[in-house]
Amino acid sequence: MENTLTTLKQQWEQLKNEEPRLRIRDAAAKLCVSETELVNTDAGANNTLLKPEFQEILKEISTLGYVMALTRNNHCVHERKGVYTKVSFNGPVGSIVTPDIDLRLFMHHWHFGFAVNEDERFSLQFFGADGSAVHKIYLTDKSDVNAYHQLVTKYKADYQQQELVITPAKLEAVEKPDHEVDIKAFHDAWVNLKDTHEFFGMLKKFELTRTQALRLAPEGYANQISVQALKDTLKKASETNLPVMVFVGNPGCIQIHTGEIKKLVQTGPWFNVLDPEFNMHLRDDGIASVWLVKKPTTDGAVHSLEVFDKKGDIIVQFFGKRKPGVPEDEAWRSVLFN
Known part of the structure; x- marks a missing residue:
C-alpha cells in the first residue's frame, strides 16, 4: 500500500x-x-x-x-x-435552505x-x-x-495513511425502446402533473430516461433549442435584472443559486457567470442538447431550460425565481419566448 x-x-x-x-x-x-x-x-x-x-x-x-x-x-x-x-436531515437525505446556501444532500453518495x-x-x-x-x-x-x-x-481519522477502495461509476442508463412506452398514458401523466417534483416519479413509473421523456413529450411541452439560444436567454435575464434559479448537481448534491446573474463572460469553451456571490462555469463542448421544458403545476405552468451531456445526464437547469404557491413570473416567460 x-x-x-x-x-x-x-x-x-x-x-x-x-x-x-x-x-x-x-x-x-x-x-x-x-x-x-x-x-x-x-x-x-x-x-x-x-x-x-x-x-x-x-x-x-x-x-x-x-x-x-x-x-x-x-x-x-x-x-x-x-x-x-x-442544516437538516431526514435519514440520508438532507437540505440547507437559506437565501445564500441552498443545497439538497443525498448522503448515500458521500x-x-x-x-x-x-x-x-x-x-x-x-x-x-x-x-x-x-x-x-x-x-x-x-x-x-x-x-x-x-x-x-x-x-480527523485515527489512521491517515489508508489506501482507499474506489468503486467505478455505474454505466450510463440504457433507454427502453420507444415502442414499448405507453405514450398515451405517459402524455396524460405529464399534462396532469401537480408539482415539478412529480416529474422524477413519472420518469420512474414509465421507465424513461430524462432525455427520452423530452423526445416523447406531449406536443408543446418540450422543445429543443440551441446553445446560443440558451446564452441569449441568460443575457436577456442579465440585462433586465431578472432573478433566476440555477441548479447544478451530481448524485450526492444539488446546489441552487436564486438571484440575479450580472457578469456573463465567454472564456474559451467556458460560459461563465462571474458575480461577487455567485459563479457558474459551463463548458460548451460538453453540451449535447438544450431543452425548453414545460411542466404543469397547481400554480400554473412552470418553464425551465435544461442542459444535457451526450450520456443524457443533466448538466444544469435554469428556472425563473419562484416559490410554491406562487405563479411563474411573467418576466421569465418574456425572456424565454421573446
Missing part, C-alpha cells in the same frame, strides 16, 4: 512540475485515477482524512462563518458564497472526506465511492480559520 501511494504521489509531483497550472481533476484523468486518490496521497501531511461522519460535520460548518460552497459535475461548476445554517490545504487555501472536500467530487467548502477571507482547524481536529 505504501509503495502504491508513494508511486502515485511521485507521478503527480512530476506532472505538477511539467504542468504547474493543471487542475487536480484534470491531473487525475491524465494519471487514470480518481481525484480522491490524488488528494489522499497527501493525507497526513498537507491534507487530513476525515472520519465519515459527514452529517455531523455539515451541522458544524456554520461555525466557519462566511464560506464558498462548490458543487460540480463533468461539465458545470456552481460556486455560491454564504453561511451554512438551517464516501470520503478530507480537509485540504492548497498553499494555505483551506477547504473541506467530499467525494463519492467512484472518487469524484460531491461537494467542496472553501474558506474565504471572512471565514473563521481557528474554527476550521478545530473542526478538522475533531473529525
